[in-house]
Each structure stands twice: as C-alpha cells, then as structure tokens.
Amino acid sequence: xxxxxxxxxxxxxxxxxxxxxxxxxxxxxxxxxxxxxxxxxxxxxxxxxxxxxxxxxxxxxxxxxxxxxxxxxxxxxxxxxxxxxxxxxxxxxxxxxxxxxxxxxxxxxxxxxxxxxxxxxx
Numbered sequence: 631x632x633x634x635x636x637x638x639x640x641x642x643x644x645x646x647x648x649x650x651x652x653x654x655x656x657x658x659x660x661x662x663x664x665x666x667x668x669x670x671x672x673x674x675x676x677x678x679x680x681x682x683x684x685x686x687x688x689x690x691x692x693x694x695x696x697x698x699x700x701x702x703x704x705x706x707x708x709x710x711x712x713x714x715x716x717x718x719x720x721x722x723x724x725x726x727x728x729x730x731x732x733x734x735x736x737x738x739x740x741x742x743x744x745x746x747x748x749x750x751x752x
Contacts (some may be wrong), residue, residue, distance in 0.1 A: 649692040650678075651691065654701070654733040655717045663708040669720035675708030675717040682706055684746050688716060690733065691741035698736055701729070703747075716744055 657675070662668055664675070664682065676682065684706050690698025704718060711717040719725040733740050 646685045656729045673707045674704040690738035691744040
C-alpha cells in the first residue's frame, strides 16, 4: 500500500510526497470528535491542527528511518493528543492492542511516517 513512488501521466516522476515523523497511539473511547462527528473506524486524532480534516496514510517508521508496512488510511477528525502523535480510534481495547502491536513490529517501536493525501475526502 505505497503511494510514495508514482509517475505522472507524462511519464516523468512525480514529486516525492512529504512524510511527517510521528508516534502512534490508539484509543477506544466513545463520543464525538473535535469536528463533531461520531467516532468510528477510519478516524484518528492529531496534535497538529493543520492535519484536521485531512486524509492520511500511516506507515511504520523502521530503524534508520526506513519506511515499513502501511498501517492504514485515516481521516484526521479529532485532536487532543501530545506533540507529534497520531491517535487511531479503534472499536475495542483488543483492536487498540492489535493496532499497537503492528506499530511496534519489525523494530518500529511505535514510530510512524504520516503521508497526507492532498484533495482526498473521506
């Protein structure tokens, strides 16, 4: 699930997207998000107000800042976490643990890369 390497219709390499360093966490509290929507699968919170309302892809950030496997595509609809954190909503505590297990495998230690998908709407 990499959208990082792509080419334009003209055959020239497209500009490499910006990747943001962050740490992953997960939560399963019921309620409404910062934007007033009900929490649901596919949303996350960010400490960066510039990401609110954007769609992002989360990848593992492996040792030496290599890109690992994709962890999902999310809409940033919530806030309230610490600096450089993306907090993924999950329906149950078990789902939170499963997400965090994948964020920690392969030496990623919960570190992630975040790619903003410009123009995408949930």
